[in-house]
Amino acid sequence: MASSPLQLVDLERYPLDDPESPVYLEAVHRGRAQMAERGAAEISGFCHPRAVAELVADAEALAARAFHSRGEGTAYLEFPDFSLPEDHPRLRFMPYAVRAVPYDVIPRTSPLRQLYECEEVTRFIEAILDRGPIYPYADPFGALNLAVMGDGDELQWHFDQTDFVVSLAIQAASEGGDFDVVPRIRTAEDEAYDRVGALLEGDESEVVTLAMTPGTLLVFEGRNSIHRVSPIAGSALRHVGLLAYDTKPGTVGSALLRENRYGRTEPFATPPLDWPPK
Ligand SMILES: O=C(O)CCC(=O)C(=O)O
Numbered sequence: 405m406a407s408s409p410l411q412l413v414d415l416e417r418y419p420l421d422d423p424e425s426p427v428y429l430e431a432v433h434r435g436r437a438q439m440a441e442r443g444a445a446e447i448s449g450f451c452h453p454r455a456v457a458e459l460v461a462d463a464e465a466l467a468a469r470a471f472h473s474r475g476e477g478t479a480y481l482e483f484p485d486f487s488l489p490e491d492h493p494r495l496r497f498m499p500y501a502v503r504a505v506p507y508d509v510i511p512r513t514s515p516l517r518q519l520y521e522c523e524e525v526t527r528f529i530e531a532i533l534d535r536g537p538i539y540p541y542a543d544p545f546g547a548l549n550l551a552v553m554g555d556g557d558e559l560q561w562h563f564d565q566t567d568f569v570v571s572l573a574i575q576a577a578s579e580g581g582d583f584d585v586v587p588r589i590r591t592a593e594d595e596a597y598d599r600v601g602a603l604l605e606g607d608e609s610e611v612v613t614l615a616m617t618p619g620t621l622l623v624f625e626g627r628n629s630i631h632r633v634s635p636i637a638g639s640a641l642r643h644v645g646l647l648a649y650d651t652k653p654g655t656v657g658s659a660l661l662r663e664n665r666y667g668r669t670e671p672f673a674t675p676p677l678d679w680p681p682k
C-alpha cells in the first residue's frame with residue numbers, strides 16, 4: 405500500500421503537493437471553467453493506473469460489506485404530496501436498486517478512505533468549487549461511501565439534497581452504469597416541471613452522459629442537475645467512491661435516511677476487521 409495517499413494521485417498532472425505550481429493552478433482553472441459551463445468538472449486521470457488497480461482490489465474486498473437497498477423513489481427523494489395532480493413529476497415513482505458500503509465499515513487501511521481523509525485532496529476540491537471552505541461530511545455513514553452496483557441495479561433520475569457530490573470512478577460495469585445528466589435543468593427559482601416531466605416520460609434529448617473512466621474524479625453539482633445511473637447488466641461490479649463534503653462543519657443525516665440506505669442507525673465505533681463482524 406502507498407505510504408502517503410498522495411502516491412495514489414498522478415502528481416505530474418495534479419501536483420497536490422505543490423499548490424502554488426502553475427500545473428496545479430491550471431488544473432484548478434480548468435475545473436472551475438467546467439463547473440461554470442455545465443455544473444460538472446471531470447478531473448480525468450486523477451489516480452494513475454497503478455493506484456486504480458489498488459482501489460479495485462480494495463473495492464472488491466469491501467463489496468461484501470455493502471447494504472443492498474431497493475424500492476421505488478421519486479426524483480425529489482422525499483415523501484410526496486399526494487394532493488398534486490397524478491401526472492405531476494413529483495408523483496412519478498421509479499425503481500432503484502443500489503448497494504452502499506458506508507464510511508463506518510471502511511477500514512483505515514483502505515486507499516479510498518486514505519484519499520478521502522487526505523487534506524490536500526480536500527483543498528484541491530475546495531479550490532475547484534470556489535465557494536469558500538468545505539469540510540468532510542460529519543455523518544459516520546454518509547461521509548464516504550463505496551457505491552457497488554451489479555447486474556439489475558440502477559439509480560433512478562433524481563436531484564441530490566446536497567449542493568455537490570464528488571465521485572471517484574474505480575471500475576466500470578460490464579454493461580450500463582452510465583452517469584446520465586441534464587445539467588442545470590432547474591434553478592432555485594424555477595422547477596422546470598415541463599422539462600423534468602418530459603425527461604421522466606422518456607424524452608432524453610437533453611441528456612449528457614459523463615464518462616466514468618476509472619481514475620476520474622468528478623466534481624458535480626447535483627442539486628439542480630437531474631441525474632441517474634443507468635441499469636446495469638453483466639458480471640462486473642461498478643465501483644464508485646462517493647466523497648461527501650459540506651459547507652458547514654458538523655452536519656449529519658437523518659435516522660430514516662440511515663435505515664433506508666444502510667439498514668442500520670448505530671455506527672460501529674471502529675471499522676470491523678472481519679465481515680460479518682464478530
Ligand atoms: O454512483 C454514482 O455515480 C452517483 C450516485 C448518486 O447520484 C447519488 O448517490 O446521489
Ligand SMILES: [Fe+2]
Pocket residue numbers: 562563564569626631
Ligand atoms: Fe445523486
